[in-house]
Amino acid sequence: GENVEQHPSTLSVQEGDSAVIKCTYSDSASNYFPWYKQELGKGPQLIIDIRSNVGEKKDQRIAVTLNKTAKHFSLHITETQPEDSAVYFCAASTNTDKLIFGTGTRLQVFP
Amino acid sequence: KAGVTQTPRYLIKTRGQQVTLSCSPISGHRSVSWYQQTPGQGLQFLFEYFSETQRNKGNFPGRFSGRQFSNSRSEMNVSTLELGDSALYLCAGRAGHTDTQYFGPGTRLTVL
Numbered sequence A: 001g002e003n004v005e006q007h008p009s010t011l012s013v014q015e016g017d018s019a020v021i022k023c024t025y026s027d028s029a030s031n032y033f034p035w036y037k038q039e040l041g042k043g044p045q046l047i048i049d050i051r052s053n054v055g056e057k058k059d060q061r062i063a064v065t066l067n068k069t070a071k072h073f074s075l076h077i078t079e080t081q082p083e084d085s086a087v088y089f090c091a092a093s094t095n096t097d098k099l100i101f102g103t104g105t106r107l108q109v110f111p
Numbered sequence B: 001k002a003g004v005t006q007t008p009r010y011l012i013k014t015r016g017q018q019v020t021l022s023c024s025p026i027s028g029h030r031s032v033s034w035y036q037q038t039p040g041q042g043l044q045f046l047f048e049y050f051s052e053t054q055r056n057k058g059n060f061p062g063r064f065s066g067r068q069f070s071n072s073r074s075e076m077n078v079s080t081l082e083l084g085d086s087a088l089y090l091c092a093g094r095a096g097h098t099d100t101q102y103f104g105p106g107t108r109l110t111v112l
Helices: none
Strands: A004-007 A010-014 A019-025 A032-038 A045-051 A056-059 A062-067 A072-077 A086-092 A105-110 B005-007 B010-013 B019-024 B031-038 B042-050 B053-057 B064-068 B074-078 B087-094 B107-111
Touching (some): A045 A056, B010 B019
Parallel strands (some): A010 A105
Antiparallel strands (some): A032 A045, A056 A062, A062 A072, B019 B074
16 A cells, blocks of 8 residues: 655754755655644644655755655755754645655654 | 635534534635645645635545635535544635635634
8 A cells, every 4th residue: 555654763963964864655646745743732733845856956055855766755954953843744645635644754853 | 925724723512413614715816625634644735726626626625615616705615524534624725727725824624
């Protein structure tokens, strides 16, 4: 069935360093890949997304890359700040509203 | 503009009871999806409604049901509650012309 694997489950970095979170999806028909940030007591907030016809997308300190052949996509955060500390989820979908989520990565940025 | 609102934010019920949760998407967003979030299973898709019709359904038992009203507001109902139904229930709305789903803050349901 549809599955999205996400690694690592926890990630600790020093402020100013980069953080990379990786996901792998199983359904080759997947064509939309959003990333969400969830802070304690809040719902997931979209931070960046990419469609399958694009290999890379960047928004200030955040970038996402997609390798359709390998069915991998990754989130890159540069110059991390303490306020980047949260749980990050990747997801995949195939032209429907049914998002299949990864298991989440808890990112801690130490000042 | 106002974000996605969910009510109530917290709910405590006992086994066997039923519960109804409400979601109001951003104005103009006609698609509403529901997700269950638990520490063990993560975020799982429940169902999606568009123009008052259920278009997609996840792998949950029939005790979980939903509906959508003409103003796009949506409700989900869980009957005969079980301890394992304790979770954060999230709804997300989407405008018809984009892929982006905007999540609400969730309803924290505790079943005792």
